[in-house]
Amino acid sequence: MAASRNVTIADIARHVGMTNITVSRALNRPEMVRQATRERIEQAALELGYVPNAFARGLKRSDSRLIGVVTASLDNPFYAEMIKAISRHAKQHDYAIMLFDTDGDAHLESMAIDTLLSYQAAGIILSPVSDEPDYRPDYLPRLRASGIAVVQLDRTLHDSGFSAVVLDNLWAGERVARYLLTHAFACDRRTGDDRLLVVAGPEHSRITCERLEGIRDALAGQADGVAIDVLWGDYTLAPAAEAVGDYLKCHGVPRAIFGLNQLITLGALKALQQAGIAWDQTRVIGIDRLPYLDIFDITVPCVVHDGYHAGAQALEQLLAQMRDPQAASRTLTVRGELLT
């Protein structure tokens, strides 16, 4: 029994013998309407099965209760967690979420932004497909001109000027390196052929660069003779596994392996397994938690970041900016924690 025509406030108005505006007010600003009138209207709305038309309202008021979330990967549990936080907090402020999974495709990202612009999104949380400096999406001028509040999350666009919530990647790199310094590369254990294999993201990715810089900073002067080998990748599992597999064949097992995110670390572990090397034959350490392994008494030390917190922060920042569009953009840095 499909509704032939949607019931509008005009229908309600006719039904109770009032005009549209009174109905509109009764439903939206109850205090502006006499109690009795209001009750009759509410009653009628219920009976007729009235559903407000968000398009009409949006058109009239030219603002929306929509927040756009644009992300490159729903797969990544870290992103799933952030999205969960965003969704939960957005709801509390009566915003609905429009979610776009760009799947790493810049064109889809651009279309997502356009759709959000056309829906007059109140704000956008953006985690772009790439954080390399030469990625200059074509939507940037449009997005800027729109005046919509934007907060970048984790990944950022080079020089975009938008606010951001990012991880303390430098610290994470340093922290891991310092850990390795005492546990894998202590002076008294040097053999002269100590290698640290870092399995990274794209070579020019900001996040990768920062993490690498942290490593180099921490090791500088402290670890003579320790060679750092870097394998570039794209933050996903399969390429990391393959690259590490090849490395193992050519160079044997390094003293330690550092995976720059969860999927990379898992990929490295997979390569070890496939090479018939037990995961505890070398020191594997990563960024991001490997889920549920504690249940099997497997501990891979890692720097964990609170994705839920990061997501919540991003939404807070977004709301702040929506309230005050003039406010200067801010970058919030979330620091992780080493778990051993």
Added chain:
Amino acid sequence: MAASRNVTIADIARHVGMTNITVSRALNRPEMVRQATRERIEQAALELGYVPNAFARGLKRSDSRLIGVVTASLDNPFYAEMIKAISRHAKQHDYAIMLFDTDGDAHLESMAIDTLLSYQAAGIILSPVSDEPDYRPDYLPRLRASGIAVVQLDRTLHDSGFSAVVLDNLWAGERVARYLLTHAFACDRRTGDDRLLVVAGPEHSRITCERLEGIRDALAGQADGVAIDVLWGDYTLAPAAEAVGDYLKCHGVPRAIFGLNQLITLGALKALQQAGIAWDQTRVIGIDRLPYLDIFDITVPCVVHDGYHAGAQALEQLLAQMRDPQAASRTLTVRGELLT
């Protein structure tokens, strides 16, 4: 530099010396406009940074390019996978996704449906907070009356009449039970005190009931003397872990433990660990894959379901129903596969 006012087709029209309608046509039905005119208009649109107003369009045409997805848990990787599939396919058909994570809260679910109605969603994929027969959400009449296409995914509302994509739970239960019959409860191994512990969802959950029924069917007459103990839960990890922990204290280690979903199985394994019992001291088997454990040579047999496929099916079904609102509702069943 916030946009003072959005640029509309009227602005473009003025800019090129035409009227609104011509601009509208040039942008939406290019074939109805002379080539030269169209090019001038497209050029102007680009220059002025024109963004169509989805609200105005939606208001006029009273249909939208929005598909609503309402789910109880983004956490569950199985749902994340389904959402990924939905999102990817929706995009291909030029639909945007409005995502609602109800977090298990019936009230939020109701609000989500109302929001989708008010946005004139073209269709809704619904995985409600509960699939128990006494859950009768208040939005049901409104949703029915709206005539919007609805496809339920995994969880279903009792007697709702909407289409659905569900798992073959009966089969999954049977399959696991048959496996246990040969691997844990083979005749020649009976000790007279053989117990199968099933860690389930809510007692009246359809999914739980079906899976249990499958177990009982398969075991009927085949496993005299095998006692089935059932622990009820809510499909999440912590309660399952606690319940299994208590059980182990009271009854010792059963011959086999069957977790009715991923999180439950992990909870059971956690309880074993906390009780100081190695995970391979008993036969643990589950529904849903335990991710990444193969990397550590841990194999917990399980029935896996293709969440991506299920999500894709749900969207296909939804599109079919949007095309033909008269079509009878259908229930699609997705069968899993035993992985040992």
Added chain:
DNA sequence: CTGTTAGCGCCTTCAC
């Protein structure tokens, strides 16, 4: 407290 008027941006209908 309630009503009148008008218009948000777009597109359908009918004319030219």
Added chain:
DNA sequence: GTGAAGGCGCTAACAG
């Protein structure tokens, strides 16, 4: 191929 008028449903602004 192009234009003029009107209305989708709702709500600001100004009456009364």
